[in-house]
Amino acid sequence: MYRFLLSRRWLVFHLVAVLLIPSFIQLGIWQYHRHEQRVARNELLSANLEATPLPVAELAGDGEVADGERWRSVTATGRYDREHEVVARHRTDADGDVGFYVITPLVLSDGSAVLVNRGWVDSPADPTAHPEVPAAPEGEVTVTGRLRQSETQANSGIRDRSGLPERQVMRINSDELGADLPYPLLTGYVEAVSTDPEPAESPAPVEEPDHTGIGSHFAYAIQWWMFAAGVPIGWFVLIRREARERAGGGRNADGGPARAPGPPAPTGPSPRSSAGDSPRPTAPAEGPAGEPPRPAALSAPRGDAG
Template sequence: MRRLKFLLRPGWVILAALVGIFAYLCFTVLAPWQLGKNTDTERRNDLIKASLNADPIPVQDLLSPGRPTAEDDWRRVTVTGTYVPASDVLVRLRSNGGDPAYEVLTPVRLPDGRSVLVDRGYVDAINGTKPPTSIPAPPPGQVTVDGRIRLSEGTIPDRPPIDEDGYRQVYSIDSGQVSAVLGTPLTSGYVQLAENQPGGLDPVSLPQLDAGPYLSYGLQWLAFGIMAPLGLAYFVRAELLERRKEKAGKPALVSASPAPASPAPSQTTEDKLADRYGKRR
């Protein structure tokens, strides 16, 4: 355990905490988020595929208390009734083929007196973000239209309805909110019109029936959550090996400075005299 004391240093403690938090978020937030989106997309695709071969049913069959439900979403329906005049509501911040657009919502009053909200389709924005000066009115009198039942999108917090450029406008398709804007009771959910229907505009197309990248993204976050602790373990092991090498020690270095020379033996008096007279001779 003494070898692991270095892990108590602030730098290692912070690194371990960051790795732990990241791995926790990968397994509990990021991966479930993407995998959940993949599940929702697959469920939506299954409902749309099932509806392609199903015959439309009267919308009244899906307007009983508590309906429509998630299993009713995208069902093909027919709506017979009368468009409520002067009751258009625009949905802001939409895109049609990559261009800014608005969706036009208009209630249809059913023979039993109830009203269902109908998404008539797109109108293109002008001058970048402004709604058109006029929107084609739906035909008067009784009509029968085909479409798909949709669940309300819900409201957007801090984005209340507005009255601008001569139109009542909302930021999402929510039958409860539109009901409050118009002062008209509406059934739950709404109907998205199909192509070439009375009162229809540029229709909202069906989403592409592919799963999208959500599954691969979810698996990637799971992989990151596994790799992060493994990476930390790798660095801890590398640090231990380095410390083991240092503890083993390195061979002593030989001094590069030359050893001091031994002093020459001192000459005796006789040697000095011999050298002196010898040199003279």
Template sequence: MSRYRFALRPKWILSHIFVLSLVVIMINLGIWQLHRLQEKRDRNARVTARSEEPVAQAGDLAAPGQYGKVGGLEFRRATATGTYLGDQQVLVRGRSNDSAPGSWVLTPLRLSDGTALVVNRGWISNSGEYDAVPKRFAAPTGEVTVTGLVRETETRGSFGSVDPKTGTLTDLARADVARLDQQVDEDLLPYVLQLQVQKPAIRAADPEPVPAPALDEGPHLSYALQWFSFSLMTLIIYPLILRRRAREIEREERNAALDAAAADEAEPDGGDPEDGAQLVSPAAPTGDPSG
């Protein structure tokens, strides 16, 4: 393990923490997508079960003001007969249809008992240019019978546009029955009916009915598998990066040692230059100097 001593340096420790945090985040994102998948499956089961129940009379499901009792009724099919209050219909801004911008048209339907039901007559394309329902989308006159899905009133969460609390509005940020109830003379039932069938029949010039909720599971499973795959790839690739770096350091150290050894061999002998040297005396004359 000595080859991985570099991994204990501060900058590498920070790298380990970052990678580990990244893996934890990706795993949690995958788990969150699985939770979203289960929520979608549960919702689909509720939609299927409730929409298969017998069609109920709208006034029998809840009384005006009973907003807290509608949650268990959403996606039930209901029917009602009455007369549209066309002069009191409003737009709900920012509703797309196949990515096209537009609005919903909400029209109160006055019932025989004097209460009214908010009917979502459908979607119109407006690209944000309207602040009231155009005249060409006027509600039909006379008695009509409507059948559709019960949808809960919408309320603002932590974010989103805020509608004025007072005054008569011609467009809303959301299908808020309580806010609409402030400007409609009749008492409104505490939910919206998403129109599917109307008698007399829906006209070609009427808003396009909003489709029933799709029962697909969405992309949550594929997203979860992607996050788990990213986590696994990180856990495989990061050790390989450490291994590669360890080999690079070993190679650098080995090359440095070879360079040092070569340098030592190339150095001249550093001893006393006179060591081992023999002093040679001038040659003595030979023979008789006189001869």
């Protein structure tokens, strides 16, 4: 009854089903891991953003900013170096408009400096022109902000480019920008939240990162696992349906549609004998009234001459 399962068509179907089940399971695991990463990121962001600000020099030394210190609230006190200010290209604001981030070194009291992202400004009509940037405040200021790691292609996806207009960069990277500065630069940079004293005019502040939403990764994981569970169920249903169709004459053993039965073939001799057959007796002829029937005469075989 189930010999059709060994046909070529069904063997291909079995192979596809066997491959789909582990694939769907792995896709679900991948989405669940992304969910866990998003939850862990939100917890880290929430803790670091709400923490009491620390001096930036305690967290951004000679080495890279630790993963656990990303977005940590920090403070830095010093004087802005307007001469070495640059802008980072292709940055968006809260409304999705493309512009620049304004990056200004803040020279600390010990002679070192830290890069400060003062905020966002709009792009000029001429893409090669320098944007209009509110001047950094003069004198000593205290900046409170979020500590960030230097941008690299690996952690930001931003590729560096050569031939950019003067004082424009693609990435905010302390190692790359520090090579042209006359003082040592702390690693990473600070994303400014507030400045004391507050300047009369400043770039639009960078929005705080979202740390509440978890996305749809968990729902996608459940969806993939449901697909994995549905494959064997669908496989069983199709086999049962095929078996019922075959049991009811719906298909032949080769998988094709069954042919409708025709009328039975004749099994007796042909009503007409061929030439050379033995003579057949004829019914006795009746004689005149009152006489017994005459003996039947043998008829000559058909096909005899004369």
